[in-house]
Amino acid sequence: MKGTTIYAKKTGVEIASVTRKRAKGEFVEKYGAVRMRFFQMEGDKNSIRVILNPVEAAKLGRVLKKLISSQKAVKVQIFYHQYEKDGNKVSTTLTAEKWVKGDKSGYALILHQKNGGEVKINVPMDKDTAYYLGLLMEHLAIEQSWFSVSKEEEEEVPEEEEPPQEEEEEILDEF
Known part of the structure; x- marks a missing residue:
């Protein structure tokens, strides 16, 4: 898993590329995504994990670069996710x-x-x-823009793993 962590005085965010897995009948879909884990280092030390698809990651990268060029205060909503967990509605906004x-x-x-x-x-x-x-979010958006479908595997694949990497070719200087 590739990633980095940004620390502030009392909070931080960990960013990593991940592989998501979803079973559909006899097939398994795998696709790239970007995980962000927001955490607090003091107090109740809450930690919240969100998964961004490549489009959301690219939007965050583009918005951050636009904010830098702005001369005035600006707030931009990157995403709003909503789902149910244990019968409760959970909504998350970045x-x-x-x-x-x-x-x-x-x-x-x-x-x-x-x-x-x-x-x-x-x-x-x-x-x-x-x-x-x-820049990192734009890079991860491109790197994680992949999708694969295969027959269901015997071996259980973890929900998050590093995406498949192409083998590097050996380059030789012939001087």
């Missing part, structure tokens, strides 16, 4: 923002989840980190 106060500015990813209670994890970052994260 927002990217640029804040401006006087002559200072900064950036943040904000994950807000409602599941009976509410959890909000704000990961602030500087301009360079926001730019790096934008």
Whole structure:
């Protein structure tokens, strides 16, 4: 699994490429995705994991790069996911923002989840980190844009694994 972690003072986000698996009758579908795990390092230490499809990852990358060029404060919703878990409706929203106060500015990813209670994890970052994260998300969006279907396998494949990699050819200099 390829990935990186961005730390703020009290929060952070771990980003990794993952393989998702879904059984459909006698066939198994596998596809690439991007996992983001938002966490808190103090207090109740909540951790929330979200899975982005390649389009959502590309949108996050594009939005972060646009926020950097903006001269004013901006908030952009990246996605809204909703599902049911144990009979409860769970809704999760990811927002990217640029804040401006006087002559200072900064950036943040904000994950807000409602599941009976509410959890909000704000990961602030500087301009360079926001730019790096934008480039990373665009790269992962392209890298994880793959899909495969095969007959159901005897061996159980973990839900998250590194995507299949092509074998590297040996390149020789002939000088």
